[in-house]
Amino acid sequence: MSLQFIVDGLLTGSMIGLGAIGVTLTYSILRFSNFAHGDFMAWGTYATLAVVSAIGATFGKVAPIGPLSFGWPLLVALVVGMAFTALLALLLDKVLFSRLRSQGQAIIVVMASFGASMALRSLLEFTFTSRPTYFSRAIQIAMPVGFGIRITPDQIALLALTAVLVLGVHLLMTRTQTGRSMQALSQNAALARIVGIDVAKVVRVTWIVGGALACVAGVMIGILVQIRPFMGFDMLLPMFAAAILGGIGSIPGAVLGGLIIGLAEAGAVQLIGAEWRAAVSFIILMAVLFVRPIGLFGVRER
Amino acid sequence: MIDLVGYGAFFLTTALIFSLVTLGLNLQWGLTGLFNVGLAGFVAIGAYTSALLTTPDDAARLGGFGLPIVVGCAGAMVVGGVAAALTGMATLRLRSDYLAITTFGVAVVVQLVALNAQKLTGGPFGIGFIPRPFGGLAETPLLFNLSNLAVVSVVTLIAYLALEHLSRSPWGRVLKALREDERAAISLGKSARFYRVQAFAVGGAIMALAGALQAHFTGFIAPDNYLPILTFQVWVMLIVGGSGSNLGAVVGSVLVWGIWAGSGTATSVFFPPEQQARAASLQIVAIGVMLCVILLIRPNGLFGDRPRRARFGKRAKLATAKSSSNS
Numbered sequence: 001m002s003l004q005f006i007v008d009g010l011l012t013g014s015m016i017g018l019g020a021i022g023v024t025l026t027y028s029i030l031r032f033s034n035f036a037h038g039d040f041m042a043w044g045t046y047a048t049l050a051v052v053s054a055i056g057a058t059f060g061k062v063a064p065i066g067p068l069s070f071g072w073p074l075l076v077a078l079v080v081g082m083a084f085t086a087l088l089a090l091l092l093d094k095v096l097f098s099r100l101r102s103q104g105q106a107i108i109v110v111m112a113s114f115g116a117s118m119a120l121r122s123l124l125e126f127t128f129t130s131r132p133t134y135f136s137r138a139i140q141i142a143m144p145v146g147f148g149i150r151i152t153p154d155q156i157a158l159l160a161l162t163a164v165l166v167l168g169v170h171l172l173m174t175r176t177q178t179g180r181s182m183q184a185l186s187q188n189a190a191l192a193r194i195v196g197i198d199v200a201k202v203v204r205v206t207w208i209v210g211g212a213l214a215c216v217a218g219v220m221i222g223i224l225v226q227i228r229p230f231m232g233f234d235m236l237l238p239m240f241a242a243a244i245l246g247g248i249g250s251i252p253g254a255v256l257g258g259l260i261i262g263l264a265e266a267g268a269v270q271l272i273g274a275e276w277r278a279a280v281s282f283i284i285l286m287a288v289l290f291v292r293p294i295g296l297f298g299v300r301e302r
Numbered sequence: 303m304i305d306l307v308g309y310g311a312f313f314l315t316t317a318l319i320f321s322l323v324t325l326g327l328n329l330q331w332g333l334t335g336l337f338n339v340g341l342a343g344f345v346a347i348g349a350y351t352s353a354l355l356t357t358p359d360d361a362a363r364l365g366g367f368g369l370p371i372v373v374g375c376a377g378a379m380v381v382g383g384v385a386a387a388l389t390g391m392a393t394l395r396l397r398s399d400y401l402a403i404t405t406f407g408v409a410v411v412v413q414l415v416a417l418n419a420q421k422l423t424g425g426p427f428g429i430g431f432i433p434r435p436f437g438g439l440a441e442t443p444l445l446f447n448l449s450n451l452a453v454v455s456v457v458t459l460i461a462y463l464a465l466e467h468l469s470r471s472p473w474g475r476v477l478k479a480l481r482e483d484e485r486a487a488i489s490l491g492k493s494a495r496f497y498r499v500q501a502f503a504v505g506g507a508i509m510a511l512a513g514a515l516q517a518h519f520t521g522f523i524a525p526d527n528y529l530p531i532l533t534f535q536v537w538v539m540l541i542v543g544g545s546g547s548n549l550g551a552v553v554g555s556v557l558v559w560g561i562w563a564g565s566g567t568a569t570s571v572f573f574p575p576e577q578q579a580r581a582a583s584l585q586i587v588a589i590g591v592m593l594c595v596i597l598l599i600r601p602n603g604l605f606g607d608r609p610r611r612a613r614f615g616k617r618a619k620l621a622t623a624k625s626s627s628n629s
Contacts, residue, residue, distance in 0.1 A: 027399070032399065033399040033402060033403055035339070035402075035406075096594055096598070099598055100597060100598065103601075106398070106399075107335070107337050107398050107399075107402075108597055108601065110337060110339075110399060110402055111337070111537065111541075111593075111597065112593075112594050112597050114339055114534070114537070115534070115537075115538075115590045115591075115593035115594045115597070116590065116594060117590075118530075118531070118534050118586055118587075118589075118590040118593075119586070119587045119590030119591050119594070120590075122583040122584070122585075122586035122587045122590065123583070123587050125580070125583040126580050126583040126584050126587065129579070129580060130579070130583075233530075236406070237403075237406060237407050237410050240403045240406070240407075241407075244400070244403070275414070275417070275418045276414065276418065278410055278411070278414050279410075279411050279414055281407070282407040282408075282410060282411050285403070285404065285407055286392060286404070286407075289392050289393060289396065289400060289404065290392060293396050293400070
């Protein structure tokens with residue numbers, strides 16, 4: 001068995017992990033599993049793609065940075081896309097989720113997110129058709145790094161970006177007042193309100209962080225694989241499995257869970273075949289639910 | 303005119319098969335409060351089980367046992383029920399969201415097996431030559447459609463009456479009690495998990511039966527029939543009809559299927575052929591928005607019995623009057 005699966009697994013795992021951070025935050029702070037999270041990914045990616053095309057139309061062809069397949073337009077577009085996805089999440093919360101949350105039936109919110117997911121995805125299909133597109137059609141040469149492993153410059157850059165983002169979110173959660181408020185609300189909502197935590201602000205930050213990271217994960221898929229309206233929906237099960245494996249509410253857990261699932265998927269692709277890939281996250285999910293339902297870093301519900 | 307009757311029969315048959323799925327979902331969600339977002343998977347399990355049991359022997363894949371259709375349907379219910387029971391046992395001791403995520407995963411895996419386990423399911427091309435109860439009548443479409451409708455109507459009626467009876471039985475009252483106030487029900491000595499697994503399994507069996515009926519009615523099944531859109535349609539049907547009400551499940555199914563088929567016909571008339579795929583996705587957007595709007599403004603649907611929290615004044619009185627007349 002070639003060790004190449006480690007690189008593939010780490011990359012898939014980064015995409016899953018970045019998405020799972022949003023899932024785990026919504027689950028622990030807003031107390032519902034958001035089935036529309038995958039579609040935030042897809043919307044963010046298409047928004048980024050639209051900005052890249054707009055920049056391309058204004059400034060003409062821009063040379064890529066060093067050995068990478070993309071230039072500064074993609075970086076600018078990614079920031080715009082992240083902002084857009086965060087706004088989309090906030091908007092959806094305002095018109096739909098927050099109203100249902102105030103009625104107090106958590107599971108209705110899950111159902112609404114399922115409906116919203118269907119509508120968002122089909123709207124993408126309507127606008128951009130279901131034909132796959134790409135950020136760049138350039139082919140990159142993978143460099144050998146020993147042990148039979150090859151890696152492209154894009155892949156190195158994206159792994160580094162993931163590491164920076166995860167570190168950033170971790171610092172936000174542990175070193176800032178906002179982050180500590182978020183943790184407090186997820187651990188004990190009633191007590192958090194009593195000590196005067198601004199719940200509305202925490203909810204906003206949750207959506208902004210979740211939406212922005214979903215966009216980055218989506219763009220990573222767009223750069224390394226392809227862009228399709230279903231790209232986010234197909235990531236939904238791995239993301240949920242990663243969030244539960246890591247322990248709901250734990251950011252390091254979500255990332256580690258994502259990496260484990262990514263590596264397991266890449267290993268399964270080598271051993272069994274690519275067509276069974278999607279079953280891997282289900283098997284891991286079931287195993288976690290049977291053996292240790294609170295996950296690796298989870299805390300028992302209070 | 304005769305064409306119209308034939309089409310009406312065809313339409314109603316499909317709608318009633320949908321309403322059978324919705325009845326199963328109503329038992330799970332409406333009565334017991336169990337959230338199933340992978341029901342397409344259970345419908346698919348039923349369809350494939352029955353197809354495997356009843357089709358003539360086929361060298362290209364496993365089975366084709368050539369058994370009678372009734373045996374196929376019974377087998378579908380057993381396998382669907384067992385699959386649902388296993389899903390329930392894995393997740394029902396945990397938070398309700400975990401069941402949602404797991405059922406979602408079940409649908410993904412069933413879809414994967416349907417696509418890839420060629421030996422079992424025929425892969426992307428599906429299974430053909432599934433025996434149809436009135437296949438001999440296919441020469442005269444009107445008679446064929448009407449006899450299908452008769453069979454499906456009878457099955458739906460039986461399921462409806464059985465579920466009505468169940469929901470009024472002591473068993474159904476325990477489920478309602480668990481949904482409304484779990485602690486109170488447990489303190490009366492009812493095992494919450496055991497009752498919920500039962501309800502989930504019976505619901506899954508009904509969904510599988512609907513899948514089997516659909517397979518025997520069209521004679522051909524493929525993985526594409528069981529995409530998440532099916533789950534979504536059935537949810538909209540239940541919410542429109544009003545969760546908790548079996549009558550609502552049936553009426554909601556016919557109504558939503560009418561809207562769906564009608565808007566499908568409209569898009570095929572008003573949009574040029576190359577734009578049809580896009581128009582179809584717009585149809586899904588519309589129905590997704592419809593679900594969200596109903597959840598926001600009328601969460602009880604047309605016939606829903608889910609009692610709202612009593613408020614002061616007229617509304618509270620109305621609510622109590624309504625619930626006392628129901629019981």
